[in-house]
Amino acid sequence: MLSIKNLHASVEDKQILKGINLEIKAGEVHAIMGPNGAGKSTLSSIIAGNENYEVSEGEIFLDGEDLSELAPEERANKGVFLSFQYPVEIPGVSVTNFIKTAINEKRKANGQDEMPANEMLKLIREKSELLEMDRKFLSRSLNEGFSGGEKKRNEIFQMAMLEPKIAILDETDSGLDIDALRIVANGVNKLKNENNAVLVITHYQRLLDYIIPDFVHVLMDGKIVKSGGAALALELEEKGYDWIKSELN
């Protein structure tokens, strides 16, 4: 599904990714962990097509298609979804209207007509219930005055509506209390199936108690230095990252 080959990237001449290789197959959950500044958020931004980063070497493929030349919206409409660590506030545009716009842009890009209003409403109801969002929430301005938990829940709601092939959750657990964490994780688990995949990017192991990864990768200084199963996350939680550093040396 998602295949990253020898990815090198920099921002303002600072080399951040130094040769990432990653294979994610349909139906899998991968987690990337690592200390602050390792390049985790850079990696997710680059997969989504953020133009502030310079990719100097390497490729990213989605179902065999090279994404390098595609704009962020084109990648999105092909099935890449990034749940933002800091979702942006858009005053005057409601949660409902924003997701309607996004859904219909995706349909337009894929040569489909706009989604009929009743179908849209039904889908919105179904997915918002999944995330335990109340109706009033849907008519509020996007992310404006939302608590940390509400912002993240809204991200996963949008993911549920857009049904991406690959969902990247960038530090989705940050700023969440335990109830919100459970709701968000539960939502992700219900959306997970054999045709899509999830990439969880996190500093802490906490979220991985709820979204159990098939593979855990450790990203340090722009490279994946160690990969393993779910148990690796627990080990990192317990011992921190220093032991890996010393193992490498």
Add this chain to the structure above:
Amino acid sequence: MAFEEQIDVTSHLHEVRTSAIKNFENKGFPTKKEEAWKYTSLNAILKNEYSVFPKHENAIEFAEVKKYFLHEIDTYKVIFVDGKFSSFLSATTHDGIDVCLMSSALTKPKYKMVIDEYFNKIASKDESLTTLNTAFANEGAYINIPKSKIADKPIEIIYFSTGVENALMVQPRNLVIVGENAHVQIIERHQSLNENPVLTNAVTEIFAQKRAIVDYYKIQNDLQSSNLIDNTYISQKQESRVSVHTFSFGGNITRNNLNFYHFGERIDSTLKGITIIGDKQHVDHYTLVHHASPNCESHQNYKTILADSATGVFNGKIFVEKEAQKTDAFQQNNNILIGDKATINAKPQLEIFADDVKCSHGCTIGQLDESAMFYMQQRGIPKKEAKALLMYAFSNEVIESIKIPELKQRITKIIANKLGVNLGFDL
């Protein structure tokens, strides 16, 4: 009665007009040498040979101009075509409130006392374009809402130019008197119907008595062949609340001189505006709030988006007199430049002589937020639509404070149109 009808009620205006024309003759049209006109030049538009008195009376059908009215709701209408009152397009009233035309208020004896008390009493006797208007203007809207009356529907004042004249100069004069505890909502618009140049030099005087509430909306979405100089003077008494919203989307050169004067305590003044222009359009907001008494508030919020080679000016002056303790004056001016050649000149001016006041101003000039763009693109929304959504969001704060729902929807639609995209949902 017969005698009264014969009194020359216009004679008392004679003096007013004579001194106004003298002032204008001394000063002439403002030039860029004057501090207040540093960024706006009238040279190019004064080259036209304007006719001041149209030779023909021009009728227009309602169907042709329906779209310029807030036709979704019932309103009072005071409508002018090439400077002349159009009874056909208007819907005036004398039932409890007066919504009618200035020419009759200026000439009929029964209005004499009111005219003597209010006409040209708050308008500048010094500013050259205002005095030019005072010297010649004889038509416009006359609105008088007596004590404790509430105008039961909004009032629309529209000035149409048909373009029958090669170039037309019109000088509308509006007088709005709102009595104690009275309330009125007014929408003013200037609209050309073809591309012949128009220069409008309008003066509006508004008097808000104790606890009066006035909501005034200016829609400036004219063709790019039209120029507008709007001079609005507002006198507020104790506990009155007056808001003026200015929506500037059209026109060639637009200058808004908006002046608030306080005469009493606990007054509330609101000045808000959205300017979205492109090409070589020019919009200049020149505001003054004169705080002269204690415990008053003023709120200013102007949003500007400039594309192409458009130029914008915001000059906001807050003057707080020594007596005006506990003044709360707030001024916010946010500008986005999306054209490489677009320019904004922003100048807050605070002159404060009282020591116990809360005055703040904030001015930002920027481009569209890149992280917000990326967020929306990540959700599959193309750049052009994402930009439009962001610009809409940027102006939303001002849109939200429009109190007439149908007008709010209309302004939103104009903005969507102006941004050149279907925002993809029913706004």
